[in-house]
Amino acid sequence: MASGDQLSTQSDTPSHSNDIVIQVRDLRKSYDDLIAVDGISFAVHQGEIFGMLGPNGAGKTTTVEILEGLRDLDSGEAYINGLDVTKNSKRVKAMIGVQLQQNAFFDNLNLRETVQLFATLYDSDVDAEEVLAKVDLANRAKSQYKHLSGGQKQRLSIAVALVNDPVAMFLDEPTTGLDPQARRNMWDLIDGLRSEGMAIMLTTHYMEEAEVLCDRVAVIDNGNIVANDTPQVLIDELNSRGAESVRKDGVLTLEDVFIDLTGRSLVE
Amino acid sequence: MQIYQAFIIAELKMFLRDRAALFWTLAFPTVMMVVFGLFNFGGFEPPEIGIVDNANNNASKVLVSVLKGEFDGEPLFNVPESEAEDTLRADILEGDITGVMVIPEGFGEPGSTSVIDLTYDGRSAQEAEAARTILAQVLDGVFKTVADVPPEYRVENWATVSLTEVAGRGQGYKGFVVPGIVSLSIMQSALFGLVFTLVRLRNQGVLKRLHATPINPRHYLAGLLFTRMLLLIMQTYVLLLVGIFVSGVEVSPGYAMFWLEVIPLIILGGFGFAALGLAVSGIAKTENTAAPLANIITLPMMFLSGVFIPHSVIPDWVVAIARWLPLTFLADAMRAMVNSGETLVVQGASLLGLLVWAAIAFVLAVKAFRWE
Numbered sequence: 001m002a003s004g005d006q007l008s009t010q011s012d013t014p015s016h017s018n019d020i021v022i023q024v025r026d027l028r029k030s031y032d033d034l035i036a037v038d039g040i041s042f043a044v045h046q047g048e049i050f051g052m053l054g055p056n057g058a059g060k061t062t063t064v065e066i067l068e069g070l071r072d073l074d075s076g077e078a079y080i081n082g083l084d085v086t087k088n089s090k091r092v093k094a095m096i097g098v099q100l101q102q103n104a105f106f107d108n109l110n111l112r113e114t115v116q117l118f119a120t121l122y123d124s125d126v127d128a129e130e131v132l133a134k135v136d137l138a139n140r141a142k143s144q145y146k147h148l149s150g151g152q153k154q155r156l157s158i159a160v161a162l163v164n165d166p167v168a169m170f171l172d173e174p175t176t177g178l179d180p181q182a183r184r185n186m187w188d189l190i191d192g193l194r195s196e197g198m199a200i201m202l203t204t205h206y207m208e209e210a211e212v213l214c215d216r217v218a219v220i221d222n223g224n225i226v227a228n229d230t231p232q233v234l235i236d237e238l239n240s241r242g243a244e245s246v247r248k249d250g251v252l253t254l255e256d257v258f259i260d261l262t263g264r265s266l267v268e
Numbered sequence: 269m270q271i272y273q274a275f276i277i278a279e280l281k282m283f284l285r286d287r288a289a290l291f292w293t294l295a296f297p298t299v300m301m302v303v304f305g306l307f308n309f310g311g312f313e314p315p316e317i318g319i320v321d322n323a324n325n326n327a328s329k330v331l332v333s334v335l336k337g338e339f340d341g342e343p344l345f346n347v348p349e350s351e352a353e354d355t356l357r358a359d360i361l362e363g364d365i366t367g368v369m370v371i372p373e374g375f376g377e378p379g380s381t382s383v384i385d386l387t388y389d390g391r392s393a394q395e396a397e398a399a400r401t402i403l404a405q406v407l408d409g410v411f412k413t414v415a416d417v418p419p420e421y422r423v424e425n426w427a428t429v430s431l432t433e434v435a436g437r438g439q440g441y442k443g444f445v446v447p448g449i450v451s452l453s454i455m456q457s458a459l460f461g462l463v464f465t466l467v468r469l470r471n472q473g474v475l476k477r478l479h480a481t482p483i484n485p486r487h488y489l490a491g492l493l494f495t496r497m498l499l500l501i502m503q504t505y506v507l508l509l510v511g512i513f514v515s516g517v518e519v520s521p522g523y524a525m526f527w528l529e530v531i532p533l534i535i536l537g538g539f540g541f542a543a544l545g546l547a548v549s550g551i552a553k554t555e556n557t558a559a560p561l562a563n564i565i566t567l568p569m570m571f572l573s574g575v576f577i578p579h580s581v582i583p584d585w586v587v588a589i590a591r592w593l594p595l596t597f598l599a600d601a602m603r604a605m606v607n608s609g610e611t612l613v614v615q616g617a618s619l620l621g622l623l624v625w626a627a628i629a630f631v632l633a634v635k636a637f638r639w640e
Contacts (some may be wrong), residue, residue: 063318068480100480106474107282108286109281113281117275
């Protein structure tokens with residue numbers, strides 16, 4: 001295929017770059033009249049947490065769900081470990097970990113049963129207790145899903161995403177709706193996953209979350225990536241232009257970056 | 269194979285833990301069966317009485333045509349075609365008709381008193397009593413219209429009715445309604461069970477999460493359908509036992525293999541309705557649209573498929589359409605097996621009908637299925 005040939009001549013193609021796990025090029029996706037993703041490109045490396053920061057409806061979830069094999073793309077290319085997600089959806093699904101935005105499991109199954117069931121679906125013989133221990137849910141192994149708190153449900157979804165020892169992990173707004181304490185726990189958990197070497201891509205509309213967790217942040221607005229760098233570089237660039245902070249203490253944050261780039265505040 | 273197994277085990281666990289669903293699956297049809305068993309819809313219909321005319325004279329012909337309603341159009345008896353006494357007596361024992369009346373030779377001739385014998389199924393005593401009353405009134409009328417009976421004769425001196433009771437298999441309306449409700453419950457449990465499970469799981473996002481794993485829809489749906497079939501078999505057994513011990517109906521008299529032969533019938537019927545449920549769940553976006561859609565499909569069948577309303581009280585042109593409905597096929601086969609102890613193999617026509625419906629529903633289900 002023409003596009004494949006063209007791709008292999010470029011320097012950062014999956015086959016030429018050892019540590020790129022997720023590769024997206026000029027991705028486009030529309031629903032009827034609405035342009036959800038309008039030609040975005042990025043790459044996520046091994047052992048990196050890559051954040052997509054943007055308001056609701058910016059195209060974050062659409063992008064992630066295309067990579068997860070849940071949606072078709074209109075045009076562009078998306079690869080995971082060098083596999084085209086549109087042509088190898090089953091193989092791609094088998095090697096990634098997924099936490100959906102609206103995550104849910106069977107109400108009447110307990111946590112051990114849930115992890116075991118999903119392990120079977122991924123053809124993995126992982127030990128359910130061990131996986132639950134990783135997300136600090138070992139003591140709830142016999143509780144049914146419906147009895148969990150919001151934070152526990154999110155941690156279970158991480159556990160389930162880990163059963164197949166994935167090369168890439170997709171977390172779609174992992175802390176939305178959680179209380180501050182549960183959010184901190186979740187951050188610790190995600191931070192710990194980075195050390196396992198997988199590429200982690202998360203979406204969020206929390207500035208602080210992106211600043212705390214992400215090695216690199218793509219600011220996405222109206223289906224376009226308007227900036228893509230480390231949080232510090234984004235802030236420093238803004239600082240060098242002499243911008244003012246919205247905060248009383250005058251310290252520039254990602255929020256100021258966002259306002260500067262899009263002309264509006266992220267959290268209404 | 270491991271994946272199928274894992275889903276079947278998970279589904280079974282979930283179903284057994286959902287006590288409320290388990291309860292309602294059985295409670296609702298049980299209540300329906302018991303309540304309908306109290307009614308006697310059979311009383312509104314003309315009794316089914318075979319007629320053997322051994323006299324074959326003017327008087328007997330007038331009597332028979334009055335009973336058949338050939339004068340004013342309203343039949344007083346529902347008269348089967350056969351006129352052979354042996355066949356009709358066998359039909360009573362099988363429970364197919366309520367009784368047989370034999371008009372003796374020399375009926376209506378002056379100077380003697382003819383005795384009309386009415387042999388009836390002891391289980392249908394009410395219907396037989398109604399038949400005797402009708403017969404007595406008709407004889408009075410016939411007596412007055414038949415010209416060559418002298419006017420001084422009283423009807424009692426001319427003809428009387430004698431009753432003979434035999435033990436047949438007629439089970440009246442109860443016998444009709446128990447297999448009907450059993451069939452109805454298979455439809456309701458299969459169709460609504462699938463619709464609500466799938467719509468809820470889809471709205472919660474569970475199906476989407478399954479879609480994110482490397483499985484195919486059939487991996488998940490096979491477990492769901494398998495569990496539902498087990499439930500349908502269990503539910504049918506429980507409801508038939510309720511029919512036996514609460515409604516006092518005899519189930520498949522003298523043919524114990526029924527309890528095994530009914531399983532393929534349950535699975536064939538249940539699979540079709542489950543597939544229909546799958547199709548509905550794919551078409552409906554939310555629980556709010558799924559319920560009316562499922563009701564539009566099931567309600568007409570509830571009333572037109574001969575479940576608790578006999579086809580004999582429904583206009584012929586409606587029956588001509590209703591006999592092709594899947595629930596009609598299921599209820600007909602179920603009733604024949606439960607009431608008369610017929611075997612599964614002689615239900616060929618109904619089974620073929622169910623098979624065609626299952627195939628149609630399966631195609632619809634495959635087209636309509638959505639993960640999200």
